[in-house]
Amino acid sequence: MRGILMKIFREAWLATLLFSIAFLIVEILLNMILPLLLEQMGDMLDRLPFIKDFLGALLGIELEGEITAQIMQAFVWVHPVVLTLLWAHEIIFCTRFPAGEIDRGTIDILLGLPVSRRQVYFAHTIGWLASGLVIFGFGTIGYTLGSIDMPTENRPAFMSIIRVLMNLFCVYIAVGGLAFLCSSMCERRGKAIAIIFGLVLCSFLINFLAQFWPPAEPFAVLSVLNYYQPAIILKSGSLVFGDIAILLAVGVVGWTLGLEITARRSICTT
Amino acid sequence: MSDDIRDNLHVLEPQPDSSILMPVIETRQLGKQYGPRVGIERVDLSVAEGEIFGFLGPNGAGKSTTIRLLLGFLKPTQGDALVFGHDSWKQSHILKREVGYLPGDVRLYPWLTVRRALSFVGAARGADLMDAGLALAERLSLEPDLIARKMSRGMRQKLAIIMVLAHAPRLIILDEPTSGLDPLVQLSLAQELRDRADKGSTVFFSSHTLNEVEQLCDRVAIVREGRIVADETLDDMRKKARRKVTIRFTDGEAVRGLDPPEFLTLIKREGDRWHAELDGEAGRLMQWLAGQSIRDLTIGPPDLETLFHAHYRTSEGTL
Numbered sequence: 403m404r405g406i407l408m409k410i411f412r413e414a415w416l417a418t419l420l421f422s423i424a425f426l427i428v429e430i431l432l433n434m435i436l437p438l439l440l441e442q443m444g445d446m447l448d449r450l451p452f453i454k455d456f457l458g459a460l461l462g463i464e465l466e467g468e469i470t471a472q473i474m475q476a477f478v479w480v481h482p483v484v485l486t487l488l489w490a491h492e493i494i495f496c497t498r499f500p501a502g503e504i505d506r507g508t509i510d511i512l513l514g515l516p517v518s519r520r521q522v523y524f525a526h527t528i529g530w531l532a533s534g535l536v537i538f539g540f541g542t543i544g545y546t547l548g549s550i551d552m553p554t555e556n557r558p559a560f561m562s563i564i565r566v567l568m569n570l571f572c573v574y575i576a577v578g579g580l581a582f583l584c585s586s587m588c589e590r591r592g593k594a595i596a597i598i599f600g601l602v603l604c605s606f607l608i609n610f611l612a613q614f615w616p617p618a619e620p621f622a623v624l625s626v627l628n629y630y631q632p633a634i635i636l637k638s639g640s641l642v643f644g645d646i647a648i649l650l651a652v653g654v655v656g657w658t659l660g661l662e663i664t665a666r667r668s669i670c671t672t
Numbered sequence: 673m674s675d676d677i678r679d680n681l682h683v684l685e686p687q688p689d690s691s692i693l694m695p696v697i698e699t700r701q702l703g704k705q706y707g708p709r710v711g712i713e714r715v716d717l718s719v720a721e722g723e724i725f726g727f728l729g730p731n732g733a734g735k736s737t738t739i740r741l742l743l744g745f746l747k748p749t750q751g752d753a754l755v756f757g758h759d760s761w762k763q764s765h766i767l768k769r770e771v772g773y774l775p776g777d778v779r780l781y782p783w784l785t786v787r788r789a790l791s792f793v794g795a796a797r798g799a800d801l802m803d804a805g806l807a808l809a810e811r812l813s814l815e816p817d818l819i820a821r822k823m824s825r826g827m828r829q830k831l832a833i834i835m836v837l838a839h840a841p842r843l844i845i846l847d848e849p850t851s852g853l854d855p856l857v858q859l860s861l862a863q864e865l866r867d868r869a870d871k872g873s874t875v876f877f878s879s880h881t882l883n884e885v886e887q888l889c890d891r892v893a894i895v896r897e898g899r900i901v902a903d904e905t906l907d908d909m910r911k912k913a914r915r916k917v918t919i920r921f922t923d924g925e926a927v928r929g930l931d932p933p934e935f936l937t938l939i940k941r942e943g944d945r946w947h948a949e950l951d952g953e954a955g956r957l958m959q960w961l962a963g964q965s966i967r968d969l970t971i972g973p974p975d976l977e978t979l980f981h982a983h984y985r986t987s988e989g990t991l
Contacts, residue, residue: 404795404796405792405793405794405795405796405797406796408791408792408795409781409792412783412788413781413783506779507777507779508779508780508781510745510773510775510778510779511775511778511779511780511781511832511835513743513744513745513764513768514743514768514771514772514773514775514836515768515793515796515797516765516766516768516769516796516797517765517768517796518764518765521765666747667747668745668746668747669740669745669746670740670745670746671775671779
């Protein structure tokens with residue numbers, strides 16, 4: 403497996419580094435923008451009251467009364483750019499095997515080596531999780547750097563931030579598991595990417611719409627973002643373990659199905 | 673216990689003594705359907721250790737499908753395949769320890785150089801392949817630090833050959849390996865394969881070109897429309913193949929009413945000359961000619977080309 407891990411590292415380090423740096427920069431920028439946003443929030447809500455609904459939809463909670471600075475901290479963890487960066491990285495990563503290798507025809511060389519498909523799948527899983535930890539690490543550093551000047555009273559407790567990150571990492575696992583599943587069923591990487599991208603886009607839209615469009619509400623449970631609630635974590639200071647369990651279950655089921663399909667399917671590049 | 677662990681335990685189990693006599697490759701009624709389309713069907717093959725086995729057939733005949741079944745890339749829909757006595761679907765990662773496989777239309781990672789490839793393959797195989805691989809690169813005249821994305825097709829083919837042969841596999845499976853190689857490198861490769869076979873390696877050589885199979889292989893199987901239509905040694909094939917014969921008799925008038933023997937098919941009479949095709953070896957002809965008065969005789973080599981074309985031909989026409 404060492405050889406396969408070496409190959410994955412060689413092929414993925416640059417993309418991982420670029421996504422990590424992008425995540426770091428985005429976190430710094432969002433933290434810098436946040437105080438300005440808070441200053442103008444009152445005026446903005448008076449002039450455009452529907453902004454509150456949009457903000458609530460984005461944060462996944464109903465905003466009542468005054469919007470506190472601490473709740474607004476959740477904004478930097480649910481911003482679409484943040485989610486797009488994380489999802490883009492893992493969709494690219496998790497569709498590398500088997501769909502990507504079949505697509506570029508290199509699977510013949512890879513599976514000509516004395517490694518089982520399960521070992522290759524495990525190696526890619528290790529790479530995906532390790533690169534995820536790197537990206538989350540960079541994001542956390544970005545958040546820390548960006549919030550240096552933040553007044554102490556506005557700053558959420560460190561453990562609350564860790565809990566938000568844990569919740570976000572569970573979303574990362576859920577989407578990654580589904581991406582592995584899509585990859586295992588496809589011969590073309592583009593198709594696998596399109597399917598999983600469609601799924602996360604739908605997930606985002608359902609979760610957003612369900613906040614202020616009643617017909618979409620029953621479908622909200624199908625969205626992975628329904629189980630990602632940084633605003634509630636920051637407000638209460640505790641994790642919602644039901645959400646964590648559902649996200650992990652989705653990820654593990656998707657990943658396991660992908661593993662079994664990959665191990666049992668016929669692989670043909672011609 | 674996971675399949676991987678179970679499979680790894682299996683390889684540690686002592687193999688029966690009869691494995692020494694066991695063929696390196698054995699397929700029994702092997703078949704693969706792609707939906708309604710037949711990939712191969714009822715393929716029975718047996719390849720012995722040290723043999724250079726040619727697998728000949730036109731494009732789309734089922735050569736690559738057979739190879740993919742042997743390596744466990746495809747799951748058979750019928751029958752089974754054993755390589756070194758291991759089931760090629762269930763234990764493919766075990767049998768590949770002893771196998772070097774060169775795919776047809778090889779695609780390489782663009783970042784590979786000879787050194788990187790040897791490091792990658794060596795790590796995957798748990799062996800240091802650097803010295804052996806660099807020696808091969810020198811023999812094939814391939815620069816060790818040239819990156820694959822800047823290589824020509826032939827160079828990439830050479831790099832793939834190095835990756836396949838560097839660990840001195842006991843079984844070498846090559847799927848149309850000479851495509852893209854210049855004639856000199858083709859000769860080097862053929863010599864390399866002969867040397868490996870002399871040392872006990874088995875070579876499974878797939879091709880659609882008769883010439884290279886004829887020059888290299890001990891035995892040939894011909895596959896057509898997914899079925900094996902011939903499986904013989906080249907010597908046996910040569911015995912069966914027709915030879916072009918030209919006989920010049922001393923007296924043209926005397927042979928006008930002469931009928932050829934049953935093993936000689938007369939193509940054309942031209943005065944005192946016969947242009948004919950001889951079935952089998954020349955001994956019988958020589959015996960028959962001993963009773964005739966001839967001035968000159970030309971016997972061509974066995975015409976394998978015609979024999980192979982006859983195998984390739986379908987009821988509707990040539991493939």
